[in-house]
Structures are given as C-alpha cells and as structure tokens.
Amino acid sequence: GENVEQHPSTLSVQEGDSAVIKCTYSDSASNYFPWYKQELGKRPQLIIDIRSNVGEKKDQRIAVTLNKTAKHFSLHITETQPEDSAVYFCAASRNYGGSQGNLIFGKGTKLSVKP
Amino acid sequence: NAGVTQTPKFQVLKTGQSMTLQCAQDMNHEYMSWYRQDPGMGLRLIHYSVGAGITDQGEVPNGYNVSRSTTEDFPLRLLSAAPSQTSVYFCASSSRDGYNQPQHFGDGTRLSIL
Numbered sequence: 001g002e003n004v005e006q007h008p009s010t011l012s013v014q015e016g017d018s019a020v021i022k023c024t025y026s027d028s029a030s031n032y033f034p035w036y037k038q039e040l041g042k043r044p045q046l047i048i049d050i051r052s053n054v055g056e057k058k059d060q061r062i063a064v065t066l067n068k069t070a071k072h073f074s075l076h077i078t079e080t081q082p083e084d085s086a087v088y089f090c091a092a093s094r095n096y097g098g099s100q101g102n103l104i105f106g107k108g109t110k111l112s113v114k115p
Numbered sequence: 116n117a118g119v120t121q122t123p124k125f126q127v128l129k130t131g132q133s134m135t136l137q138c139a140q141d142m143n144h145e146y147m148s149w150y151r152q153d154p155g156m157g158l159r160l161i162h163y164s165v166g167a168g169i170t171d172q173g174e175v176p177n178g179y180n181v182s183r184s185t186t187e188d189f190p191l192r193l194l195s196a197a198p199s200q201t202s203v204y205f206c207a208s209s210s211r212d213g214y215n216q217p218q219h220f221g222d223g224t225r226l227s228i229l
Contacts, residue, residue, distance in 0.1 A: 001174075009155075034217060043205065043220040044158065089157060102148070102173060103218060107157040 002027040004092050006106025013080050014114050021109045023090035024072040030092040032101065033066060033073045038087045038108075047088075048075070080113045087111070117141050121206050121221035128196045128228050136191040136224050138206030145211040147189040148218070151175065151202040158205065164189055165211070196228045 003026040013019050025033075034049035050057045050064045050073065057064050061080075066073040077084055087108045093101035122137045140147065148163035160173030164183040178200060180192040189208075193200060203225050207218040 006157075043222050045220070046217045049217060102160055102163055103158075104160070104174075105150075105157040107155060 002104040004104050004106045006090050010110045012112045019077045019080050021075045023106050025092040030094045032093045034091050035075050036089045082113050082115050085113045119219050119221035121224050125225045132196050134193050138189045139187050140208040144208035147208045149191045150205045153202050198228045201228045
C-alpha cells in the first residue's frame, strides 16, 4: 500500500522567511496530493492540492510542486506570518474507476513562525 | 449548510465499554471516512464508505465497526473500548463527482479511555 513520509517534523522560521516542507510517496499510481493545515485543537483544513497532470500550483503565498519521477512533492510558503504557525500534513491518494481514493497522510510538520 | 458534524465533542469511557461516535454531513457526499489522530502519527484511516450500504476497512480497523444506512450518516462504533483507542477521531466526506474531490473534515471527537 501507499506510504507517505514527511520532513521535517518541526520547522522554525523567522517572520518573513520562506518555509519548505517535503513529502515522498511510494505508490507510483498516486495521482492526487493535498496539503492540510491544522491549528491547535481544530480540524484539518485543505490549503492547496495538486493533481499528477500538473507540476506546480500557486495560491498567493502558498505553492506546491510535484516531481512524479522522483515521487516527491513539496509545500512552499513565502513571506511567512505568525498566523502560518500550525501543523501541516501532506497526503496522497489514487483515483481508480472514477471513485475517490483513500488519503494516506504523512506524520505532519509543526511550523513555528517567530515574530 | 453545516458541513460535517461530529458528536460528541468529548467523551471519557472506561475500559470495556462500548459507544458510538456520530458523523453526519449535509452536502450529499458519497464518500465518508473515519480517521484517528495520535501525537506524532498523523491521521490514520480506520474505515471508509463510498456510498450507502458500502463500507470497507482502512489502515487501522481493528476494534472498530461502521455502517452506512443513509448517505448522510456514518457512525463509528467502539465495540469494547481499550486505552490504546484514546485518540482524537475525525470524520471526513467528499463528493465523487469528478476525480479526487477535496475531503471536508468535522471538528473531531476527543476520546479518553480509562
């Protein structure tokens, strides 16, 4: 089955710096890669996702890149702000026959942005 | 729309007790799933359903049971609670229209087994 590894487990940056979180996956058939942000005591919330037919996707200060050959994808946050502090999870799934694939999550990265 | 609603928000059980965690969604989503979240372990899939009457096991199904009699509801049952089942449980749902629709999570149920 699919296995997703996420690094680093903790990341501390100064406000205004960039943050990068990396994930690798094992199943070459995986074709959907979402990123979730979870604030303390809250639900995971989708912040960006990418499908395997796209190499990069941006949404304001957030971007995700995908390298299908190497089976890894990364989350990039630019101009970090204190409110970006949270735990970030990557996930992978594969669609088959039009049905929703199950999400397999990485173990999370705790991002701390220091003012 | 309320989205995905989970009840209760908190629960304390004694070892050996049984209980049902409720999950309901009002978005007419076909796909629903249950995850548990433990410190340092991310979210692990317990059971999932692709539609009413259809359920299947995820990564960590032992000790849990599910059913899906309606599109809206997907309850998770703990048959005989054990301290290892102390965790935060999240229910999620998504549409099957098109490929790989985003999953929407509920607020979670924080469960402690003594």
